Amino acid sequence: MDITQMNYFITIVECGCNLSLAAKRIHISQSALSQFITHFERDEEVELFIRKNGRLDGLTASGKRIYKFALDIVSMHEEMEDTIRKEAAKQKGTIRIGLPSLVLTVLFSNFFSKFIVENPDVKIEIVEEGSYELKRMFFEKDLDYVVLVAPTDLDPKSYEEHVIQIDEYTAFMNRSHPLASKETIKWKDLNEFQIGTFKESFITNRLVKEKIRKKKSKAEVTLTSASWDFLVETANHSDIVSILPAPIKRYLKNDQVVMKHFDDPIPFNVLLCRPVKTSYTPVETFIHESMLSYFYQPID
Structure with a gap:
């Protein structure tokens, strides 16, 4: 047997x-x-x-x-x-993993801190950049793995993708904001307000602007930043509505800021990507399986 x-x-x-x-x-x-x-x-x-x-x-x-x-x-x-x-x-060299800073904070910080402690001999270099820069580095083979927000626009014949997070973009505003009393927000509700979101090197910027155009909203993105806490804090002290991924709510320290869902939200789906190869090194397989097992929960 x-x-x-x-x-x-x-x-x-x-x-x-x-x-x-x-x-x-x-x-x-x-x-x-x-x-x-x-x-x-x-x-x-x-x-x-x-x-x-x-x-x-x-x-x-x-x-x-x-x-x-x-x-x-x-x-x-x-x-x-x-x-x-x-x-x-x-016995293998350093593995380079690229992630957007926000994704690293809200999804991977616990994983990497635990993985590094438990596997001190496995060398990992974490690269933080915006999605477009990460894709460029990935295409040029400067990264072994990359974590991207959908849509990745990667060729499925050349790259393997695994969804590790399914969520949505939401609106953050101060408690006294005119929209704060609504159960959910329609995109036309934003017509009279300025919008804040991540800067143009982030896929979020493109997704928010495309949604605004699609919904024929008069809202305009007037504030951009690479820092989500700056965008949240700005919303707290003004009527600006900051559109950001929902997982950020777990890290809010200011109870004067509220999060509201859209009736037709933008998906915030995060994918782990790697090149398609005929074979992978043991360390690549080990890291890959470790990341997937951390995010994939068994279904009874």
Whole structure:
């Protein structure tokens, strides 16, 4: 029984000997799973499962002992694989990862602080720039990975993308603002107000201006900055409405600033991107899988 078959065996037991459920969980056909059991028991001359009315109905005494060994061996194999990835990562040079400053703050700060502490021998260089500059560096192969806000406009044949955050852009304003009492804001509600958002080197600037034009709003972007807290603070002391990604709300320190949703919001979707290659180095795979596992939550 190899590692893959051990995982099959463990999954069958974890699913209460329900082959249909186990097959769905490990993404193989039920017949293939049934054949694995039949062939193994025949070839090794040992019965793993008790049968009742043609169905699996628990483990035999032998099956229980083998199951315990399988659990231990799979656990040790996973530990070994993790060690191999980490040791291989030590033998590779620095990996450069480009991110917009805001994305680094609101999404990646906890990840990188923990990753660096747990993997001191893996060399990472974090590059903070606006989306357009990051894309230029990525195209010129100055970055191994880049985190971008959609749309990335990358060629799917040349670049791999993974969505790691789905959210939206919202409006930030002071509590006494005329729009602060509204449940949600329509784009035409902005007609009489000045708009603040990120500067032109950020994809946000383009998305906000395109939305304003599409909605035929009379609002104009009159204030731009690379600093989200400056934009929020300016909104606090004026009637300017700052349009920024919703996750910023978690970092607000001023309770006089409120966030309002749009009835037709601009999506704020963040993607992890890397070049498509025939193969990746162990350290590239390790970092890639670490980032994805941090953001992807299992669905029961």
